[in-house]
Amino acid sequence: MKHRYLKNVVTLQLDEDKCTGCGICIDVCPHGVLEMNMKKVRIIDRDACMECGACAKNCSFSAISVNSGVGCAYALIRGALTNSEPSCGCSSDGSGGSCC
Ligand code: SF4
Numbered sequence: 001m002k003h004r005y006l007k008n009v010v011t012l013q014l015d016e017d018k019c020t021g022c023g024i025c026i027d028v029c030p031h032g033v034l035e036m037n038m039k040k041v042r043i044i045d046r047d048a049c050m051e052c053g054a055c056a057k058n059c060s061f062s063a064i065s066v067n068s069g070v071g072c073a074y075a076l077i078r079g080a081l082t083n084s085e086p087s088c089g090c091s092s093d094g095s096g097g098s099c100c
Pocket residue numbers: 018019020021022023024025026041055058059060061062063064
């Protein structure tokens with residue numbers, strides 16, 4: 001099940017003019033927030049964004065910005081509450097990278 005966060009507080013910003021349509025941000029987004037439309041990315045589910053920052057980190061054209069960290073804090077709290085390994089899904093692209 002996709003996690004939902006507080007509505008309309010996500011800091012995710014997209015500058016379509018800078019987007020080249022390379023699609024990397026879509027590949028690394030763990031929550032299906034982004035979609036390709038007419039060779040440009042668009043935000044289709046803003047409230048599902050966990051602000052992991054994977055899209056912004058992987059965009060070579062600075063087309064996406066987000067204040068990352070909130071999603072990781074959520075993951076840490078959730079991990080503590082459920083006595084499980086904290087995971088926000090930010091490394092699900094297989095790169096081994098992680099923001100928390
Ligand atoms: S990574 Fe950047 S340039 Fe590539 S599709 Fe996403 S926003 Fe556009």
